[in-house]
Amino acid sequence: MTTTAVGTQRPQRNAFLVQVLRTLLVAFFAFPIVFMLVSSFKPDAQIFADLTSYKAFLPLGDVSWDNYRGVFERVPAERMLLNSIVISAVTVALGIVINSMAAFALSRMRWRGRRVVLAAIIATLIVPFETFALPLVWWVNKLPWLELHGFQLTLTEGWLDTYQVQILPFLANAFSIYLFYQYFSSIPIELDEAARMDGAGWFAIYRRVVMPLSGPAVATVAILTFLPAWNSYLWPLMVVQSEELRPVMVGIQYFFQLNVSWGQIMAYASMITVPVLVLFVAFQRAFISSIASAGVKG
Amino acid sequence: MSITIAPEPLAPTLAPGPARGIGSRTARFRETLVGAAMASPAVILLVVFFLVPVLLAFGLAFTNARLISPRPPRFVGADNFITLFGDSLFWASLRNTAYFAVVVVPVQAGLALVLALLVNTKVRGTNFYRTVYFIPVVTSMVVISLLWRFIYEPDGLLNQVIRTVTFDNWQGTDWLNNPTTAMPAIMFMSVWQAVGFHMIIWLAGLQTIPAELYEAAALDGASGWKTFTHITWPSLRATRTFILITITIAALSLFTQISVMTQGGPLDRTTTVVFMAVRTGYEQQSTGYAAAVSLVFFVLVLLVSGVQRFLTRDEA
Numbered sequence: 001m002t003t004t005a006v007g008t009q010r011p012q013r014n015a016f017l018v019q020v021l022r023t024l025l026v027a028f029f030a031f032p033i034v035f036m037l038v039s040s041f042k043p044d045a046q047i048f049a050d051l052t053s054y055k056a057f058l059p060l061g062d063v064s065w066d067n068y069r070g071v072f073e074r075v076p077a078e079r080m081l082l083n084s085i086v087i088s089a090v091t092v093a094l095g096i097v098i099n100s101m102a103a104f105a106l107s108r109m110r111w112r113g114r115r116v117v118l119a120a121i122i123a124t125l126i127v128p129f130e131t132f133a134l135p136l137v138w139w140v141n142k143l144p145w146l147e148l149h150g151f152q153l154t155l156t157e158g159w160l161d162t163y164q165v166q167i168l169p170f171l172a173n174a175f176s177i178y179l180f181y182q183y184f185s186s187i188p189i190e191l192d193e194a195a196r197m198d199g200a201g202w203f204a205i206y207r208r209v210v211m212p213l214s215g216p217a218v219a220t221v222a223i224l225t226f227l228p229a230w231n232s233y234l235w236p237l238m239v240v241q242s243e244e245l246r247p248v249m250v251g252i253q254y255f256f257q258l259n260v261s262w263g264q265i266m267a268y269a270s271m272i273t274v275p276v277l278v279l280f281v282a283f284q285r286a287f288i289s290s291i292a293s294a295g296v297k298g
Numbered sequence: 299m300s301i302t303i304a305p306e307p308l309a310p311t312l313a314p315g316p317a318r319g320i321g322s323r324t325a326r327f328r329e330t331l332v333g334a335a336m337a338s339p340a341v342i343l344l345v346v347f348f349l350v351p352v353l354l355a356f357g358l359a360f361t362n363a364r365l366i367s368p369r370p371p372r373f374v375g376a377d378n379f380i381t382l383f384g385d386s387l388f389w390a391s392l393r394n395t396a397y398f399a400v401v402v403v404p405v406q407a408g409l410a411l412v413l414a415l416l417v418n419t420k421v422r423g424t425n426f427y428r429t430v431y432f433i434p435v436v437t438s439m440v441v442i443s444l445l446w447r448f449i450y451e452p453d454g455l456l457n458q459v460i461r462t463v464t465f466d467n468w469q470g471t472d473w474l475n476n477p478t479t480a481m482p483a484i485m486f487m488s489v490w491q492a493v494g495f496h497m498i499i500w501l502a503g504l505q506t507i508p509a510e511l512y513e514a515a516a517l518d519g520a521s522g523w524k525t526f527t528h529i530t531w532p533s534l535r536a537t538r539t540f541i542l543i544t545i546t547i548a549a550l551s552l553f554t555q556i557s558v559m560t561q562g563g564p565l566d567r568t569t570t571v572v573f574m575a576v577r578t579g580y581e582q583q584s585t586g587y588a589a590a591v592s593l594v595f596f597v598l599v600l601l602v603s604g605v606q607r608f609l610t611r612d613e614a
Contacts, residue, residue, distance in 0.1 A: 022416055026430045029494065032445045033433060035455065051458040102340035110326075111333035117341060124348055126603070130551045130572045131596040134579035134588040135354035136347065138365055143346075172343035202332040231438040233554050238580045249440040253558060256444060265448075269441045280436045284429050287436065291495060292502045 031057065036273070040067055040266035047262055067267035074260060077268065079244060080251035084272070087166050087247060088229040095171050095225045096218055102172070103180030104206045108192060118181070124174045130234075137238050140165050165239045166247065170229065176221045179293065183217035184210060220290040223283075230276060248272040355596070358589040365583035378590035388591070390566045391574040398485060398570070399549035399602075406489045407541050410496035415530075417497070418504050428501075432494040439491065443558035446487045450474050450559075474560055477567045484555050484568060492548065496541050503537030504530070539610040543603045550599055571595045 034057050039047045041063045050056045071077050105111070106118045140159040147154050159165040187210055195205050211218075233249040240246055246254070252268050280287050359378055363371035382388050417427050434442060449455040450473035457470030473483040507530065515525045553572040556562060562569030562577070569577075572595060579588025 018416060018419075022427050025413070025416070026427060029431050029434060029490070032442070032449065033437065036441075036445055048453065051453075051455055052462055056455065098339045098343065101336040105333040105336035109329055109333035109336075111330040114333065114337070117337060121340075121344065124344065126600070127348075127352060127596070128547055128551055128599055130553065130575070131592050131599070132348070132351035132355045134575055134585060134592055135358050136351040137580065138358065138363060138585040139351050139354055141365065168343065169347040172340040172347070174344070174348075177340060202329065203336070206336070227436060231440070233438070233440050233557075234576070237557070238576065249438055252444065253440060256558075262448060265444060269444060273437055273441050276436055276438075277433065280433070281429070284425075284432075288428065288432060288498055291435070292498045 033273070033277075036266050036269050039263060040270040041065070042067075042263055044261045044263050047266075067261070067263040068271070070261070070264045071255070071268050071271070074258065074264070075251065075255055076243060077251065077255075077271065080246050080248050081271070083163075083245060084230055084247040084249075087163065088226055091167050091170050091229045092222050092225045094167075095173060095176060096221055098171050099173055099176035099221065100180045100211065100214070100218070101206065103177045103184055104210060106177070107181045107184040108189065108205075108210065109202060121174045121177055125178070133234065133238070136169065140169070140239065160239050161241050161245060163245060166232075166236055166245075169235075170225075170232075173221075173225065176225065179221055179224075180214070180217050183214055187213050219283075219286050220293055223287055223290040227276070355589050355592050358586050359593050361586045363586040363589070365579070365585050367583075371586065374586070378587050381587065382590050382594070387566060387569065387574060388594075391569045391571045392594075394481060394566075394568060395550055395552060395570045395598075397481060398488075398552055399546060401482075401485050402489055402549045403542065403545045405485075406493055406496060406545050407538075409489065410493045410541070411500050413493060413497040414500035414504055418501055428498075431497060434491045435494045437491075439554040440558055442487065442491050443555050446483075447474065447559055450483055475564050477564045480560055480564055480568050484552075484559060488549075488552075488555060492545075496545065499541055499544075500534070500537060503534045507533045535610070539607065542606050542610065546602050546606065547599055550595065550602065571598070 038057055038059050041059055042050070043062055043064075043066065046061050047056075050061070055061070102121075106114050106121075137160075142157065143159050145156050145159060145162070145164065147156050191209050191213075192205050195209050200208065231249060232247065233253070236247050236250045237253070240250065249272070252265070252272060255268055256265055358371060360373060360375060361371035362374050362377075413431060417424050417431070447454075451457070452470075452472045456473065460468055460470040471479055473479045511529050511533075512525065515529055520528070551572055552570045553576065556568050556570055556573045557576075560568040562573055571591060575588045575591040575595065578584050578591060
């Protein structure tokens with residue numbers, strides 16, 4: 001219906017032009033990723049030799065898994081993959097619970113101060129993370145933590161170089177609370193009342209009535225939490241030093257600085273990109289509508 | 299949890315909403331207690347990891363705090379800001395950030411709209427195009443910056459293509475080490491990466507425009523351009539504001555690309571405000587000074603988004 005910008009005078013020719021343009025754009029947006037995947041299987045000499053022809057984008061010639069093997073020999077890549085998986089999974093799972101509970105309390109319960117709390121949470125959305133990232137580094141370096149050594153609990157100071165410093169600051173998320181809040185408002189309140197007649201408590205209503213109906217909101221929040229957690233770079237760059245705790249994006253940057261071959265860099269890059277791309281293609285409608293929902297709020 | 303809520307019953311004005319079956323004092327009290335308890339994990343986390351550091355940003359900017367130091371921070375008044383405004387690196391960072399934003403914001407918003415119009419049809423395969431254009435958005439900026447580092451290498455993909463199509467008459471350049479081309483190269487890549495995101499937002503806006511408007515325009519014999527300027531563009535006002543503000547904030551926060559691709563070089567031509575804040579606050583451990591840089595960044599974001607909001611409102 002809306003080929004608006006394209007006009008109606010010569011629809012046939014325009015339709016053809018649009019088609020050509022769209023196809024060229026496919027190549028434009030996909031070529032670096034295709035190049036990365038293809039090159040990850042080639043030795044460096046061939047990567048550079050193939051650059052002058054279409055072969056740069058085809059897995060031809062001396063193709064092998066050598067680069068992947070090389071990555072694991074050079075750095076504990078499996079450890080960094082595991083770190084990122086654990087950090088992302090915990091952030092997503094706990095984030096869903098914590099933010100949906102807060103949204104439930106804010107949208108479906110009547111308690112003193114909830115309007116102030118809601119307004120304050122919404123207001124935090126205008127402050128970019130970069131504003132307080134550096135004071136936050138200073139601050140987490142002062143925070144205490146309880147550590148269990150055998151049967152002895154010890155109080156330690158400073159969260160630098162830990163897992164919790166990569167997870168806890170990102171659990172509560174104003175935008176996730178807002179998304180849940182909006183979604184919960186669309187679920188009829190009569191359901192809560194009926195459940196209460198049956199003797200259900202507030203927490204039971206949250207867990208057994210509202211959450212089971214909120215699949216789309218959970219999916220949106222999961223996607224919008226997972227991507228930044230998996231891709232996080234600025235924060236772990238500053239707060240994580242040791243290799244055992246390093247997530248993949250900081251890992252690949254350090255790997256790059258080792259002056260390894262381009263083929264190995266492409267192999268590392270493919271390993272940390274392909275899982276996300278597979279998830280994206282499998283759930284692309286959910287991904288795209290989640291990210292579009294970020295735009296509807298305006 | 300540690301948040302205590304006054305145990306008095308809610309005043310009727312504070313408790314609108316549908317009448318509840320159970321209206322007794324104890325039930326109200328219970329609702330307050332449970333509500334506060336359910337909200338408290340998120341609220342406590344936001345206080346510790348948002349409110350405190352934001353307040354610290356304001357506080358530490360006026361101290362000589364260092365990241366790792368046995369001595370407590372000492373109040374130094376406006377010293378950090380005085381040093382900052384006399385620091386040529388700061389002005390270079392500000393200039394580069396502004397340059398990046400001024401180019402990227404209109405180009406990215408415009409191209410995203412063109413893409414949205416291209417894929418906003420009911421032709422088969424539209425979904426495929428949309429998905430492909432969106433791939434860079436879900437890919438990590440670190441990976442993308444590394445890939446484009448290779449593309450921009452002196453013997454990289456781009457120069458090889460240039461040499462082939464010009465029959466070796468132009469060798470290309472060392473894009474990221476050439477002071478004039480480094481920033482434009484990063485701009486190009488950044489637009490390439492994020493344009494799919496804003497295409498989706500424009501599309502969401504386009505799909506709210508009623509089809510009847512287009513049918514009426516077609517009956518009146520309006521040209522494609524007329525239809526666009528009289529129907530499409532005016533209908534996208536809210537989307538436009540949102541897109542401008544999100545691209546601007548992202549542009550002002552430019553960091554990852556710089557960190558992976560140029561480290562602020564060559565000749566400080568690509569250093570940015572956030573990159574400088576990280577450098578001073580983390581690498582040089584001057585938290586107080588970095589807090590001052592961060593505050594300037596925050597004021598910049600507030601100013602620019604405030605001005606944009608004001609301008610786009612006036613337009614209506």
